[in-house]
Amino acid sequence: MRLRPLAASIAAALLVLSPAIAVQPHPVQHTWNGDLTLDQAIRLALKQNPNVLKALWQIEQTRGQIIEVRSEALPHVALTSSYFQQSKSLLAGRGGNLSNSTAGTNNTGSNSFNTSDLSKQLANIPGVSQSAAGQVASAVQNSVSQAQGSQPSTSSFGGGDISWNVDVQVTQTLYAGGAIRSAINIAKFTDDSSYFNLRDVIDQTIDTVRQQFYTVLLNRELIKVQEESVKLLEDQLKESSRTVSKPAQCRVSTCCKARSHWRTSSRN
Structure with missing residues (x-):
């Protein structure tokens, strides 16, 4: 057999x-x-x-x-995305106009930062004192002033309150x-x-x-x-x-x- x-x-x-x-x-x-x-x-x-x-x-x-x-020897494709949206009520405290920001107009008077409004909104938060709210508002005003002084005013997508980013990355090992x-x-x-x-x-x-x-x-x-x-x-x-x-x-x-x-x- x-x-x-x-x-x-x-x-x-x-x-x-x-x-x-x-x-x-x-x-x-x-x-x-x-x-x-x-x-x-x-x-x-x-x-x-x-x-x-x-x-x-x-x-x-x-x-x-x-x-x-x-x-491992083939190309690799990586896709990353991010989305950020800010409340319009917080942007309204700056005294800015979203429509003007979308149109890209450089209106310094309408886009000026209002420190008193932001200080009042922060003071309404439970547990935040008036002095702490004033310090935070002053720090934010300084940051905004520096940003406006270093970069020109440009139009932002979504009216200034929305931003998104998509990154596509292709990599391949050439020598290992x-x-x-x-x-x-x-x-x-x-x-x-x-x-x-x-x-x-x-x-x-x-x-x-x-x-x-x-x-x-x-x-x-x-x-x-x-x-x-x-x-x-x-x-x-x-x-x-x-x-x-x-x-x-x-x-x-x-x-x-x-x-x-x-x-x-x-x-x-």
Whole structure:
């Protein structure tokens, strides 16, 4: 019987059906009716053996590692965005006109900062004293004055109370000192090792099934021999009951019971 070609064909079939096997959380349980041949026993063992399923999972894992390592050599695209909106009631405290700001008019009188209004709004907040509100308003006025003195007035999108920003960044590794190539080679070597591991697991499973299969056949033949021996002893017991003494009959009866007990345990 050629088992090596059988192992190769079964391994190929398992690799093709590995996605379907991976979906199932547990091995499928089968009940067998009738006689079981050696080929059928090997196929059933390869389908349900947890070591074979584990080796298949390792192959899937190494494939994912190869894809992950190769992606390091490909361009990467990063997209970031930000959105900021300020309450119009806070902007109204500056004494500015949003429509004029949108139009881009440089009207210093309308866009002047009103310190007293901001100080009053801050003083209305519970826990903020009048002096602290005045200090904050003065600091804000100084910052606004410096900004207006260093930059000219320009139009702002959304009326001055809304701002947004979108950044698109494309990067690609041009030189990494051979790290990416080495990582790809290691991933390929790991993938090859997982395939050889699968072949080794399949060979071990086939050898184990063969040993257990022939052990069962041997035990079945031994049971038949013991059954014939028990039958012979029973016939001898019947014949000796007429001519042999009681002690001899007891010895023969004890031997028959021992053989019957061994036969029952062997069947189990």
